[in-house]
Amino acid sequence: xxxxxxxxxxxxGITAARHIRKLSHKKITVISSETDYFFSRTALMYVYMGxxxxxxxxxxxxxxxxxxxxxxxxxxxxxxxxxQKTLVFSDGEQLEFDKLIIATGSKPNKFGWPGQDLKGVxxxxxxxxxxxxxxxxPNNSVCKHAVIxxxxxxxxxxxxxxHSRHIPVTFLVREQSYWNxxxxxxxxxxxxxxIRKNGINLRLESNLKHINADAxxxxxxxxxxxxxxxxxxxxxxxxxxxxxxxxFLESSGIETNRGVLVDRNLQTNIKDIYAIGDCAEQRNAxxxxxxxxxxxYTGRIMGETVAQTICKKETxxxxxxxxxxxxxxxxxxxxxxxxxxxxxxxxxxxxxxWMHPDHNKCLTIAFDKTxxxxxxxxxxxxxxxxxxxxxxxxxxxxxxxxxxxxxxAHFDPEFYTTYYHDVLKKFNSEHNRNLxxxxxxxxxxxxxxx
Amino acid sequence: MKTxxxxxxxxxxxxxxxxxxxxxxxxxxxxxxxxxxxITQNNITSSVFIKDLEQSVVDKEFSTPFYLxxxxxxxxxxxxxxxxxxxxxxxxxxxxxxxxxxQMVKSSGTGIVVQNxxxxxxxxxxxxxxxxxxxxxPALNLKGPPGIKNNHIFHSxxxxxxxxxxxxxxxxxxxxxxxxxxxxxxxxxxxxxxPISESLSGNxxxxxxxxxxxxxxxxxxxxxxxxxxxxxxxYQTLRTTSVLFFQIVFAFLIPEIxxxxxxxxxxxxxxxxxxxxxxxxxxxxxxxxxxxFGLFILVWGIALTLVIVPVMVYFFGKRWYCSWVCGCGGxxxxxxxxxxxxxxxxxxxxxxxxxxxxxxLVFALLMTGxxxxxxxxxxxxxxxxxxxxxxxxxxxxxxxxxxGVIGTGFYPIFGNRVWCRFGCPLAAYMGVIQRxxxxxxxxxxxGQCISCGNCSxxxxxxxxxxxxxQKGENIVRASCVGCGVCSAVCPRGVLKLENGPEEGRIxxxxxxxxxxxxxxxxxxxx
Ligand SMILES: Cc1cc2nc3c(=O)[nH]c(=O)nc-3n(C[C@H](O)[C@H](O)[C@H](O)COP(=O)(O)OP(=O)(O)OC[C@H]3O[C@@H](n4cnc5c(N)ncnc54)[C@H](O)[C@@H]3O)c2cc1C
Ligand code: SF4
Ligand code: SF4
Numbered sequence: 011x012x013x014x015x016x017x018x019x020x021x022x023g024i025t026a027a028r029h030i031r032k033l034s035h036k037k038i039t040v041i042s043s044e045t046d047y048f049f050s051r052t053a054l055m056y057v058y059m060g061x062x063x064x065x066x067x068x069x070x071x072x073x074x075x076x077x078x079x080x081x082x083x084x085x086x087x088x089x090x091x092x093x094q095k096t097l098v099f100s101d102g103e104q105l106e107f108d109k110l111i112i113a114t115g116s117k118p119n120k121f122g123w124p125g126q127d128l129k130g131v132x133x134x135x136x137x138x139x140x141x142x143x144x145x146x147x148p149n150n151s152v153c154k155h156a157v158i159x160x161x162x163x164x165x166x167x168x169x170x171x172x173h174s175r176h177i178p179v180t181f182l183v184r185e186q187s188y189w190n191x192x193x194x195x196x197x198x199x200x201x202x203x204x205i206r207k208n209g210i211n212l213r214l215e216s217n218l219k220h221i222n223a224d225a226x227x228x229x230x231x232x233x234x235x236x237x238x239x240x241x242x243x244x245x246x247x248x249x250x251x252x253x254x255x256x257x258f259l260e261s262s263g264i265e266t267n268r269g270v271l272v273d274r275n276l277q278t279n280i281k282d283i284y285a286i287g288d289c290a291e292q293r294n295a296x297x298x299x300x301x302x303x304x305x306x307y308t309g310r311i312m313g314e315t316v317a318q319t320i321c322k323k324e325t326x327x328x329x330x331x332x333x334x335x336x337x338x339x340x341x342x343x344x345x346x347x348x349x350x351x352x353x354x355x356x357x358x359x360x361x362x363x364w365m366h367p368d369h370n371k372c373l374t375i376a377f378d379k380t381x382x383x384x385x386x387x388x389x390x391x392x393x394x395x396x397x398x399x400x401x402x403x404x405x406x407x408x409x410x411x412x413x414x415x416x417x418x419a420h421f422d423p424e425f426y427t428t429y430y431h432d433v434l435k436k437f438n439s440e441h442n443r444n445l446x447x448x449x450x451x452x453x454x455x456x457x458x459x460x
Numbered sequence: 461m462k463t464x465x466x467x468x469x470x471x472x473x474x475x476x477x478x479x480x481x482x483x484x485x486x487x488x489x490x491x492x493x494x495x496x497x498x499i500t501q502n503n504i505t506s507s508v509f510i511k512d513l514e515q516s517v518v519d520k521e522f523s524t525p526f527y528l529x530x531x532x533x534x535x536x537x538x539x540x541x542x543x544x545x546x547x548x549x550x551x552x553x554x555x556x557x558x559x560x561x562x563q564m565v566k567s568s569g570t571g572i573v574v575q576n577x578x579x580x581x582x583x584x585x586x587x588x589x590x591x592x593x594x595x596x597x598p599a600l601n602l603k604g605p606p607g608i609k610n611n612h613i614f615h616s617x618x619x620x621x622x623x624x625x626x627x628x629x630x631x632x633x634x635x636x637x638x639x640x641x642x643x644x645x646x647x648x649x650x651x652x653x654x655p656i657s658e659s660l661s662g663n664x665x666x667x668x669x670x671x672x673x674x675x676x677x678x679x680x681x682x683x684x685x686x687x688x689x690x691x692x693x694x695y696q697t698l699r700t701t702s703v704l705f706f707q708i709v710f711a712f713l714i715p716e717i718x719x720x721x722x723x724x725x726x727x728x729x730x731x732x733x734x735x736x737x738x739x740x741x742x743x744x745x746x747x748x749x750x751x752x753f754g755l756f757i758l759v760w761g762i763a764l765t766l767v768i769v770p771v772m773v774y775f776f777g778k779r780w781y782c783s784w785v786c787g788c789g790g791x792x793x794x795x796x797x798x799x800x801x802x803x804x805x806x807x808x809x810x811x812x813x814x815x816x817x818x819x820x821l822v823f824a825l826l827m828t829g830x831x832x833x834x835x836x837x838x839x840x841x842x843x844x845x846x847x848x849x850x851x852x853x854x855x856x857x858x859x860x861x862x863x864g865v866i867g868t869g870f871y872p873i874f875g876n877r878v879w880c881r882f883g884c885p886l887a888a889y890m891g892v893i894q895r896x897x898x899x900x901x902x903x904x905x906x907g908q909c910i911s912c913g914n915c916s917x918x919x920x921x922x923x924x925x926x927x928x929x930q931k932g933e934n935i936v937r938a939s940c941v942g943c944g945v946c947s948a949v950c951p952r953g954v955l956k957l958e959n960g961p962e963e964g965r966i967x968x969x970x971x972x973x974x975x976x977x978x979x980x981x982x983x984x985x986x
Contacts, residue, residue: 021911053912060612061949066913069926071806174611208604306910335908337951340607340692344908344953393953396906421905421956423947425694452960 015107022287023113025313033321043086116252125221130229160250286312346399347386377409393421471591509539529644533557606692625872643667682794703790734886777900778890779942796876800920803875821888891938902935915946
């Protein structure tokens, strides 16, 4: 029986394993040095905040794996012998495979800051990071002040975590406004305010210079590069992005760049060895997308795709239209298609932006200046229907069409106020148009089957 | 703000102390006049019983109700044993010993409690409500801006099965045991609500009046907590208002007022088979004896179960009842809300749930079937089974132990919907309709789920919502009561409760989850 070994029990590795099991009776071994069972790292913050126990982050009960004949192995792979098709573990143990899937995910970036390996310097990626945060910041008497370096999505999550335990936070962000390389300015400004409103000391245009230690080699303070200012703290969270976790591949002969290089079938330069999820890098990026996409959904899609290739027939990775979501304190964010920040605006990309007077809800629609084609939407504080936007993107709908049919894409809970009349009013006055909102209709919402 | 909270907590503790010490206060004397009156009114002919009590109880003063109640109950039992042995059937006392004891104790109270009903009401109920509000209102400020704030739920011993939870558990269990089986022990609490009962129905309060009143008070206070917690979520605030309205008006006020006008006590929203004694002989007789109005109730009750419930479930799902109308649901969604995360999500629990809840439904239907057969055939025994025995067993096991003691008592340990999930026959009936013929579903928003597990954790019905959401599948489950909390706590906007066309109701949106190629493959595979 063919033996499929999978390194990594994150969403991509586990999805691959589950789908291979669905499609075949092949022998499957999933390897990880992090935890025995698959868990959702997206939920790590909720464990620290007390919304959930760690057990709740595990989507499958413990009996699931044995019942589905998926072998789990706890161990760290140090080497891959591609010619002998053998994995070597840190304890010297070896494991032979017929096909290998590398799904080792990411690791947090460290940019060589002096003091970055001191006790009390943490990041937020692995289960072990959560344990470290719990040790160094159990409450606000042990941890009187926290500093977070790097303003991405994980940085905000970490800020919210410390905030939940009433630990004062200083949040250093390189940009002039939070996440403004990704978000258009109105939105970036709104989230900047939201972070501050929650009592986080957000320091824009600030970089870390170095981290100082006390006599015991523990974090004592940090120094800001721009101002030379020293800030006392008991914990430093480094959240300046992630990069593929592929150090162990160095001498394996598997071609890498920033990530493991793969073709559209997710195969590496070596036959029968595949890479998926955060650690995979497309040799030629899928049209309109980045070569490495470290998000949950793409890991899941790649897992499904590679299972098809291994069990049925060569299948190309075709992720469809981009979508994503996040939450910044109390403001939910969803995006469908592409809305670029001013810095990265595509030629011909124009934006229509609407902001609620309370500054806690807004939306931005990107469209093509000349063809009026709808390119994408960002919504904050308003939930939208994925299915509907996916369809509109498929159908190359115009911005007019999208605006007039926003009711159909509405996904907030029942009885919530809708704002689409306001949105249209603003658009009409800005563009001198007379668009009218169409009524919600079930048949249009659920046309997927017909 | 923090001081207010501490003050509130102090008041709650002080009032709890007062409530407990109240049980031991006052004096009890069953005067000969009251006793004789009672004997004649209740047609008690047992000379053994009368003589026994005249010697041991009448005109003597007791300092707690417990001893008095037990003596009376024992007297009933020993008198009955005697009469039964001598086949003196006419003298046997058929009222349950502790019901009879309760009635006697209730009319024998003297002293501090009976004389200070209103004052003590204020000190206990009044200050208790004030304390609870003081404790909760600062959350508006302390817990930050509106939004989901489930911080520290699993760090707190009250909401994570710690010692506070076990303490509350013990208290609730004892409360229900006393309420159902030894009401005379809480006679002092009942005195306190006499004035309110008298102003509503004209009668002094019974233990059921106390229970109804307490139920309304607790729901109201805890509804305030819901309003604060979910002030950003209209679905939650509206349905809280709705259950509160139906509890206070339909379950509490209207029935009491009906009694004032000498009509049968009836809760118009309580549908059979949850209202399991609707078809019992005594109830049918009472309704038929109450003229046109009784007949109306009879027709309404039948239509409610056979027409209104299924039609509403078809259009809106069983949530219209469980989360918007029902009293049990109302308590679960207010008092029980802090405990919703404790429900078990394991596959095993789901299996147990299906056997139990449908088992209770079958039991209720069988019992009712036999009862009705007996009623129309004019017999008390069907197939060699005494209908009365069957009813007693159901009333004891399901009506009291399951719905009350376990249903509410287990809140702090097994979550707030133990009864609704594992025991309620009406929920089972509606569940079947919801699963197979309804427009209701929880739509999963394409591929947005990040499998975080908030939805499953906070589903009070123990549904593993995530298992569906992460596959892009809609949630169509018999047990979903449509509380909407999974949708509220989801940090990615994945879930929406809605009513829509039946076509494609379960449908999974595979296309968004995976490869676009996939869909083509799947279509070809079929
Ligand atoms: C705090 C946080 C929040 C996030 N929130 C979101 C979000 O809201 N939305 C979103 O789309 N994405 C989010 N992400 C990103 C998302 O979690 C990742 O894209 C996803 O988990 C990557 O999955 P993966 O399967 O590729 O790798 P991973 O989940 O990283 O799994 C790889 C596993 O392999 C193990 N491993 C690595 N090397 C070896 C080795 N040599 N031997 C043995 N085992 C090894 C690792 O220890 C790890 O357990 C978040 C990430 C974090 C950290
Ligand atoms: S599935 Fe959602 S709406 Fe249904 S009972 Fe569970 S939490 Fe409530
Ligand atoms: S809460 Fe939302 S994102 Fe989290 S598992 Fe449930 S549906 Fe998915």
